[in-house]
Amino acid sequence: MPVLWLILIVIALGGVGYFLGRGRALGSAGGDARRLHSLPSYYGLNAALSAGVPALLLLMGWLLVQPLLIDSRVSGMIPDTAIGEGSNLSLVMSDVRRVAEGLDLAVQQGAITAQEAGTLSPETTDIRELLGRVGVALGAEVRPEVLTAAQRYRVLSGTGRWLMTGLVLALALGGLALALARTDKDFRARNVVEAGVKALLILASTIAILTTLGIILSLIFNTAEFFRLYPALDFFTGRTWSPSFGGGSELGILPLLWGTLYISLIALLVAVPIGLFAAIYLSEYASPQVRAIAKPMLEILAGIPTIVYGLFALLTVGPLLVSVFGQGGLLGVNWMQGGTAVMTAGLVMGVMLIPFVSSLSDDIINAVPQAMRDGSLGLGATKSETVKQVVLPAALPGIVGAILLAASRAIGETMIVVLGAGAAAKLSLNPFEAMTTVTAKVVSQLTGDADFASPEALVAFALGMTLFVITLGLNVFALYIVRKYREQYE
Known part of the structure; x- marks a missing residue:
């Protein structure tokens, strides 16, 4: 059946x-x-x-x-x-x-x-x-x-x-x-039903915890198997990424890690100021009529599939940047050779992250008690001074969480990078050159009939484990900063 x-x-x-x-x-x-x-x-x-x-x-x-x-x-x-x-x-x-x-x-x-x-x-x-x-x-x-x-x-x-x-x-x-x-x-039906529902809730929580534990253990075991076949020192310090399933691979993570952080940095430089300023305007300055129209339109960006953003980067943003920074462009420079580049992926990814920053920041700012605003205004502070010295400090923990969520999304993004940044693994400071990220290479290493007994396939788990550790470190650091500031604020 x-x-x-x-x-x-x-x-x-x-x-x-x-x-x-x-x-x-x-x-x-x-x-x-x-x-x-x-x-x-x-x-x-x-x-x-x-x-x-x-x-x-x-x-x-x-x-x-x-x-x-x-x-x-x-x-x-x-x-x-x-x-x-x-x-x-x-x-x-x-x-x-x-x-x-x-x-x-x-x-x-x-x-x-x-x-x-x-x-x-x-x-x-x-x-x-x-x-x-x-x-x-x-x-x-x-x-x-x-x-x-x-x-x-x-x-x-x-x-x-x-x-x-x-x-x-x-x-x-x-x-x-x-x-x-x-x-x-x-x-006693009510007692039995409530006990059963409580058991189901405990079971659901246990499944979530065990799923997380299973993901971590899967990464750990496969990463350990990879390091048994490939030297860990060469992986973390190598500056060349050149996998070859026929043997003789060089699997240095530094070029991939640099591309990931570089693209994520550009994306955050675009998303955080625009998203935060938009949240401040919508929560503190916009009229109810403007807010009712602007907020839903801004949140539409979060519902667009990432593949559409990737096509937008490939077909629109890339050629536009080439027309400005490429040979024969508006600036008369030759910084950009093709449409796929770090800047292309970073700009489009930043646009994608704007609603993550703005929506969460807007909710956090609105959660600040109105009495704090009234007290500041009653003491003679202006609207802008109240926002800067009262509202934003009170909402800082939530804003940091929104930025951290955007950073995690940027680090884990794949399709925009594949279509907009290219596939070149290199160490370069030029944002107009093609580079790639860890997530893009995880996909490429596991595409096709990969032999999971080879280091060229197992390296995907080592890359994933590295991203997991980086994201965990970002969370711990952000928690430390938030707690330290909260103690001073209180």
């Missing part, structure tokens, strides 16, 4: 349980809700949660664990001879999963029978002839060992799906029956 149908059935059972539980509780009280321990809706919610929550949790866990178990079972069927040079077991297993999905398509097209898709019996089937038919259906050549593993993968997946369906439905019906059996006028 498809997973979506299974989820809808469980939700439907929960809905039915709500009305059955509510009706059963009222029936036990003779139709008088005043004789119930809890409100009637709590009895319905208890039945609905008992039917839906355990079943859906089992479904989620099954979907996470089943592929891991099947992969471990099927990977043992792959002989070492099937893993050729330049490949590894993970790539072969990807091919196995692709062929397993293609077998279902081949059965639907009538290229093979359902029995042939599940077993490979030399006594009843010509292996070469079957491989040919499967290859035609998939549009690619299939090796015998891959087909055998794919057939086993398909059988195990089908068995697991049917078993999952039965257990999930049985748990949903069992939970519903148990909840209805416990339902009567004296049952």
